Amino acid sequence: MLRFRVQPSGGLPTGRLGDQRRAVWLGGYFARWPMGRSASCDRARVWESKRSKASREGWRLESPLRAEEPEKRVSMDTPTSFINPPLIRNNLKGEDLPQKGMTNSKGDANKHLRDNRSYFQPPTTWVKAPLESKELLAVCLKKVKKLSEFRLVNAEFICTDPNSKRIQVKVKVQREVLDGVFVEEQHTIESVVFCQNCTSCTPNDPNQWEAVVQVRQHVSHMRTFYYLEQVIRKHQAHIGATKIKPINQGIDFFFAKKSDATKFYDFLGRVVPIKQARFHKELVSQDIKSNICRYRFNIAATICPICHDDLIYLPPKLSSSVGYLGPLVICTKVRNTITLLNPFTLQKYVLRRDQYWRAPFESILSSMQLVEYIVLDVKIDFCRAKEGHKKYASAEVQIARVSDFGRNDTIFCVKTHLGHLLKPGDCALGYDLHGANLDTEVEKYIASLPDAVLIKKKYGSKQQNKV
Numbered sequence: 001m002l003r004f005r006v007q008p009s010g011g012l013p014t015g016r017l018g019d020q021r022r023a024v025w026l027g028g029y030f031a032r033w034p035m036g037r038s039a040s041c042d043r044a045r046v047w048e049s050k051r052s053k054a055s056r057e058g059w060r061l062e063s064p065l066r067a068e069e070p071e072k073r074v075s076m077d078t079p080t081s082f083i084n085p086p087l088i089r090n091n092l093k094g095e096d097l098p099q100k101g102m103t104n105s106k107g108d109a110n111k112h113l114r115d116n117r118s119y120f121q122p123p124t125t126w127v128k129a130p131l132e133s134k135e136l137l138a139v140c141l142k143k144v145k146k147l148s149e150f151r152l153v154n155a156e157f158i159c160t161d162p163n164s165k166r167i168q169v170k171v172k173v174q175r176e177v178l179d180g181v182f183v184e185e186q187h188t189i190e191s192v193v194f195c196q197n198c199t200s201c202t203p204n205d206p207n208q209w210e211a212v213v214q215v216r217q218h219v220s221h222m223r224t225f226y227y228l229e230q231v232i233r234k235h236q237a238h239i240g241a242t243k244i245k246p247i248n249q250g251i252d253f254f255f256a257k258k259s260d261a262t263k264f265y266d267f268l269g270r271v272v273p274i275k276q277a278r279f280h281k282e283l284v285s286q287d288i289k290s291n292i293c294r295y296r297f298n299i300a301a302t303i304c305p306i307c308h309d310d311l312i313y314l315p316p317k318l319s320s321s322v323g324y325l326g327p328l329v330i331c332t333k334v335r336n337t338i339t340l341l342n343p344f345t346l347q348k349y350v351l352r353r354d355q356y357w358r359a360p361f362e363s364i365l366s367s368m369q370l371v372e373y374i375v376l377d378v379k380i381d382f383c384r385a386k387e388g389h390k391k392y393a394s395a396e397v398q399i400a401r402v403s404d405f406g407r408n409d410t411i412f413c414v415k416t417h418l419g420h421l422l423k424p425g426d427c428a429l430g431y432d433l434h435g436a437n438l439d440t441e442v443e444k445y446i447a448s449l450p451d452a453v454l455i456k457k458k459y460g461s462k463q464q465n466k467v
Helices: 041-056 083-093 134-142 223-235 258-271 315-320 355-356 461-466
Strands: 005-008 019-027 029-034 075-076 107-113 118-121 125-129 151-158 166-178 179-196 211-216 242-245 250-255 274-287 292-303 311-313 328-334 338-341 348-352 364-367 371-380 395-401 412-414 427-432 452-458
Touching: 029 134, 029 274, 075 274, 118 134, 134 166, 134 179, 134 242, 151 179, 211 258, 223 258, 250 258, 258 274, 274 355, 328 452, 371 452, 395 427, 395 452
Parallel strands: 107 179, 211 292
Antiparallel strands: 005 029, 019 029, 075 179, 107 118, 118 125, 151 166, 166 179, 211 250, 242 250, 274 292, 311 328, 311 364, 328 338, 338 348, 371 395, 371 427, 395 412, 427 452
16 A cells, blocks of 8 residues: 655655655645655556546646756746746756846947937937936847847846946846746846947048939029028038039039938929939949948939029910910029019919929020110000009010110110019110020011010119118
8 A cells, every 4th residue: 555645735845865756736735655666567557547547637747856956946926836946947948948038148339429428229319318227227128139028027237337338237037937937037237338429520421422412403604503502501401411512503412321312302392493303323332141232322403494584485385385374474483383474464374393394495595694774764554453463563664775875776665564663764684685696496486576575673782772
């Protein structure tokens, strides 16, 4: 007959080293009995039958205990759970215990800005974190691999010498290995602090660029670029540029990042009517092993050649597409749209950027070809006064070229939109169509064109300051 020794479930039964014992779960107690090394086959069959009976009745059988192995710290969720650390270690050899999944981190780099006490948090964020603060603790813990697979119980800083450039954090983690069974361990994380300058303080190498925006305008003057310079400086759109290189009929803007170049191109599209003529990508270097390629990007942006105060001739087909504006129009404003004005009928039309690039046209005379006239007589046409044209007033004026004084008595009678500004004796600037060399296409309609088109009034130095 087998004799049973019954012990309460609060502790584990102990025995001689090397003894083979069996434990059976009996209503909150362990029932154990010895089995000699020289047990016969009959006794082994009896044990197997009793084990099968215990399993049928819902008893819990455990594997042999090994008292020589050290005990491991574990925690229990329920007081009735039977925990055997050596048993867990034997049965879970393939599992990722905390010491396997998270090693002591040594030499992890923390980039630090000395001036504003900020630490780099990948990919592009800088976090202000004083020493031994919760922000710095979060930065250090995010660098630990596989920390999300464990339950973080506690984390605290370990005091180190400030001159050592080391940050040590002691963490306590848990992981569930069985139902309601957690293994708990402590680890030390060590990070190395590297001081560096921020991107705004670091001087950029002009030759180290990734993208270039080539801005071009095919005109004989730089008026548009002078306006662009003022707008760019006002909105600080050139901050990301490493180098700005002026060339013939344009400017090149070099950027260290492609995103800065794209942002600058979008800014130009909101200021002037531009067209993306070319987007070229060039391979600079390639690493076949890591599959990393380095490119340089080229964005060519062409600005509309129409400028402020230009005289434009619209062919009949193009004039009908813009609301029969007329053969001769003046460009009064150039932003991301083009404003055209008929100086004879005071009709105005705002041309969008996409409309212009679908059917582009050029000016026949630019502001560099303006001629000075003197006003002899002004007669305002009140019949053409319309509501909404307060900025302009139609009038018939008699003018003469200043260069003709003392040579001939040629007088021109033309219509103008400057009737509210001009008075007899004033000077005005306009285009001389009587003696101008025009295109062949415009020469066909020269008979229907006026002798001169006034653009603006010319002020003296004192009068201009008052206005």
